[in-house]
Every structure is written in structure tokens, then in C-alpha cells.
Amino acid sequence: MTNAPDFTLDTELAATEGWDEEGDAYERVSADGPDPEADPTIGAQDLAERHALRRVDGLRTELEDITEVEYRQLRLERVVLVGVWTEGTVADAENSMAELALLAETAGSEVLEAIYQRRQKPDPATYIGRGKVDGLREIVQATGADTVILDGDLAPSQLRNLEDKLKVKAIDRTALILDIFAQHAKSKEGQAQVELAQLNYMKQRLRGWGGNLSRQAGGRVGADGGGIGGRGPGETKIETDRRRINTKIAKLRRELKDLKGTRETKRQERVRHHIPSVAIAGYTNAGKSSLLNRLTNAGVLVDDSLFATLDATTRRTTTTDGRVYTMSDTVGFVRHLPHQLIEAFRSTLEEVGDSDLILHVVDGSHPDPEGQLAAVREVLAEIKADRVPELVVINKADAADPMVIARLRQREPHSVVVSARTGVGIADALAVIESELPRPDVAFAALLPYERGDLLNRIHQQGEIATLEHTADGTHVTGRANDDLAGELAAYAV
Numbered sequence: 001m002t003n004a005p006d007f008t009l010d011t012e013l014a015a016t017e018g019w020d021e022e023g024d025a026y027e028r029v030s031a032d033g034p035d036p037e038a039d040p041t042i043g044a045q046d047l048a049e050r051h052a053l054r055r056v057d058g059l060r061t062e063l064e065d066i067t068e069v070e071y072r073q074l075r076l077e078r079v080v081l082v083g084v085w086t087e088g089t090v091a092d093a094e095n096s097m098a099e100l101a102l103l104a105e106t107a108g109s110e111v112l113e114a115i116y117q118r119r120q121k122p123d124p125a126t127y128i129g130r131g132k133v134d135g136l137r138e139i140v141q142a143t144g145a146d147t148v149i150l151d152g153d154l155a156p157s158q159l160r161n162l163e164d165k166l167k168v169k170a171i172d173r174t175a176l177i178l179d180i181f182a183q184h185a186k187s188k189e190g191q192a193q194v195e196l197a198q199l200n201y202m203k204q205r206l207r208g209w210g211g212n213l214s215r216q217a218g219g220r221v222g223a224d225g226g227g228i229g230g231r232g233p234g235e236t237k238i239e240t241d242r243r244r245i246n247t248k249i250a251k252l253r254r255e256l257k258d259l260k261g262t263r264e265t266k267r268q269e270r271v272r273h274h275i276p277s278v279a280i281a282g283y284t285n286a287g288k289s290s291l292l293n294r295l296t297n298a299g300v301l302v303d304d305s306l307f308a309t310l311d312a313t314t315r316r317t318t319t320t321d322g323r324v325y326t327m328s329d330t331v332g333f334v335r336h337l338p339h340q341l342i343e344a345f346r347s348t349l350e351e352v353g354d355s356d357l358i359l360h361v362v363d364g365s366h367p368d369p370e371g372q373l374a375a376v377r378e379v380l381a382e383i384k385a386d387r388v389p390e391l392v393v394i395n396k397a398d399a400a401d402p403m404v405i406a407r408l409r410q411r412e413p414h415s416v417v418v419s420a421r422t423g424v425g426i427a428d429a430l431a432v433i434e435s436e437l438p439r440p441d442v443a444f445a446a447l448l449p450y451e452r453g454d455l456l457n458r459i460h461q462q463g464e465i466a467t468l469e470h471t472a473d474g475t476h477v478t479g480r481a482n483d484d485l486a487g488e489l490a491a492y493a494v
Contacts, residue, residue: 041299043289077109080140083116083151084128095368096335099306100151100173102285103334106306107179112143116151126165127158133165140166149176153336156205174201174338180307181341187311189259193348194310196252197340203245206238256344267354274462274482276325276437279352279388281380282361283372284332287395289313290420291361292329295430300329307332312348319434322460328355335375342382353385357436361393362408364400364417369408391416391436393429398422440464442486445478447471447494455492458485 040048081100085093093116101111115136123129127150128136140148147169148162154172162170178201181194270277280288284306292298296315301308314328328351342349352358360376362369373392380386392415394400394408405417416432418425440463448455456475459465463481470476474492481489 043293043299043301077147078112078143078145079104079109079147079149080112080136080143080145081114081149081151082128082136083114084122085116085118086121092368092371095371096151098367099335100149100176102306103173103176103180104149107176107183109147109149112145113139115139122152122158124155125158126161127152127154133162137166140168147171149173153338159205173336174340177307177334177338177341181310184307185310189256189348190311192252192255192259193341193344196249196256197338197344199245199249199252200340200343201338203242203249206241206245263348263351267351270326274440274484276323276357277351277355278325278327278357278359278433278437279355280327280329280359280361281352281376281385282332282359282393283363283366283376284334286332286361286363286366286372287420288329288332288361291359291393291395291418292327294420294423294426296327298329306334312351314351318461319437320430321434321465323434323437323464324461325356325437333376333379335371337375337379342379346383349379349383349385352380353383353388355385355388356438357433358385358388358390359393359433360390361395363396364394364405364408365396369394369404370411373412389436390414391432393418395420397424440480440482440485442483443478443480444486444489445476445494446489446492447474447476448489448492449474452492455485455488459489 081097081104083093083097083100097114097116101114104111117128117132119129126133136148139145145168148166148171150162150170150172152172153174154162154170159170159172178194178198182198185191185194280292282288285304285308289298289300289302289309292300292313292315293302296317298313298315300313303309309329310331312328312330314326316324316326318324330352331345331348358380360373362372362376366372377386392408392412394405394412394415394417396419397405397417398419398421409415409417416425416429418429420426452474456477459477459479459481462485463479465477465479467478468475476494
């Protein structure tokens, strides 16, 4: 306060003299301008937002110190993983269980125990058999788990029987993946696609405690919550809920149809301007987003977790000779990807089928990269994208075993080895991508007047230039172009 009797301006100014050196009052600004590293990319902002919730120190009543633990881990589910091994080797079964553990951790749970057994086929009643259910119940009670996750697509009756016997929640692999997608979807289209897949999954699994979903509305529908719009006193609660789910599904499909129309309009514009498209596809956490950032400086989110990014990202880029093309990142695939997700994301996955080249990214440091390749190609065949030219990109070369890379190169002759993290092999990959892009069909030779610089610019963007010479009469250029551009160049042919 300036009215204080002991206040003097000189004294207050003298008190500020060490602030810049101490660095605790104001942040210094460089004379050369702001630091470019201080401006985070969109992906960095998304990653910071995802990990923004932190625990407040000193508020936990338990004795153990977990100061650095994220706030969300205070409410993690404690899960036990269960698998049934019906075919393949022991290594295949262990890789599948390891992947299920990563999925569970990505969904926000703590894995306490993981067990699997060899069976010719899953038990139709309990998936693992009556004897194994008793053993699993003992494990659940001993570990204090509150959820059991099963590595398979279970029928509603199997889940219900397991919950009745284990007295804890039981979910299958499909529900787990749907939960991860629901957490990571950000765009309007992505959220609608995930909700549609969840509703299709939930519709067949409606269940209530004590059979309350089987109760009828009774004689006075209005008093029991049916009200106007109900089908009468004979309609049960489960029928009402299923009808509401069907209504919501129909609404989401209409919304996705409108969004698909917008996507198709953008695609038609690219086709009309003869802009080639490259789609990046591959197994989840293989490094697709990192590769897109390295190739186009897209700045999208990168995180070492499964299904970190779900929303398709398209970036415009150019070749070394000036041709324009687009590169799109797509949703990652996984073994036994739920059919509901494939149907819900079909409009997004169609971007892969309509592309001119697929960059199939595989994690070279993974224990089973061949299994990743087979799982992705199975989904590509289902969406009719297996006919598109494919370039296998073996990523994470800095962490992979050279023997594994040599084995993959022998198995996939049309492949390149890169490291999106260090940049090794990126230049070679770009050279192969440019050579694989579709080439214009029509050869031309034209003398363009200098006032037709627009045509020369289109040749740079859409065609291939073999020779270019500036003369007194105009620009003499030869090369190849598409039919539309070649037709306009015909008036200046030489």
C-alpha cells in the first residue's frame, strides 16, 4: 500500500534488482524471439491433456508413499486375465496374453494375475470349464480382484455364468477394446462410431439384477414409468431398453451417413484434381503416427500405448519434384478386432481401400511381427483393400533385432526399414513412396507463354516434368500429365 508510512519508491525498486538473475519472478524472453520448442504441437497438447490429472500430494490416508502416481491410478480396477489356447504354439498363447495385459493397462486397470489353459475348444457354458472356474474363483478371492478379463469373444450366457460363479465382473476382449476406443475417441465422427459399436455390443447383453428387466409394466403403465410411447402393459423393461437402443443406433447411423457424405466430398475433390493418396495402416502401437509426423511434420499425438490415436489424420505433402499427394493415418488394428468396430469404422477404413498406396507399418521389435502382418491383412481383405499396392515399412529399427529385420526383409521383399524415432531410413522410404505413386498417362511437349504460369504450376503439382527450358518465346516443357491437363496443354503443343 502506498499509504503506508514506511513506503518509499526507491526502496521498492531496489528490492526488484535481483529478480532476473534469480529466475523466480519472471521468465526471460530471448532477444532472438520466442523459442520454437516452446510452442507445442497439437499432438503434444493432446498428450499433455491425457496425462493432466495428477494426484494431490499429502491427501491419501494410507501409509505407503505414492507421490508420483497419477490420480487416475487411485481408482484402477484390479483384474485377472484368463485365456484359452486352442491352436498355435505356446509362444502364440503367451504373446496373446501379453497383448491382453497391455490392453488392460491401457484401459486403466492393474493386472494381478494371468492364466491360460489348453483346450480343443472353449467350454460352451463357462468358456474355461467348470473345474477351472472353481480354481479361478480361488485366485480371484486370494488376489482381491474385482474384474476378470477373458481373451476371447464370449457369448452373453458365458459371461453371465461366470459372473454368477465368480461373484465379480467378467468382460471379454471385445468389451475391453470398446472401452479403450471410448476413452480415446475425440472427433465427432470417432465418438459416434465408437458409441454405435458399443450399442450393438450391448444390445445382446442386457441384463438386470433379480430379473427386473423381465418385469412387465402392469395395468397402469403411466405409474410404472412406461408413459406415452410405451407399447402397453405387456411390454417388459428389457424390451423397452432394447427398443431405445435400436432408436439410438438408427440416429447414429444417420449422423455417420451425413459425416460420410462430407468425407466423400473431400475425396472427390482430391480425385478431381488428380491428387494421389497414401494411407498408413498397420498394427496398433507400430509407430504409424510417429511415421506420419516424420514424413509430413503433422504434429499428431504420439504415445507408447495401444490405440493412442483413433481419428484419421490427412496431411498434404509434396514429392521432391513438386508433385502433390496426401498421406493419411488410420486407426490401428489388432488380433481379433471386434466385428462391431470394423462395421462402425467402415467409412473411415474405406480411406484405405480408396488410396493409391498403403504403407503397412509393422513393429520390427515386436516378438511376433509376422503375426501382426497377418492380422492387419485379414482386416484389409475384409474391407476390400487387399488389392491396393502395399509397401511394408519395418519400423523401430533402432530397437529391433537385426536377425528379425533380415528375416522380415526376406519374407517381404517389397519393404523398407526405418526408425521413426531417430529418422534412419526415412529418406529411402520417401524415395520408394514417390516411385510407387501413380504416374500420369499422357506424354506432352508444349511451349507455354509466360502469362500462362498457372499451367506451369499445375504441371509441377499434378504432372511430371522431363525437361524445362525458358526461351524468348516462352517456357518449353516436356513430360507427362493426366488427360485433363494434357487436353489444356494441347493448344500449346510443339
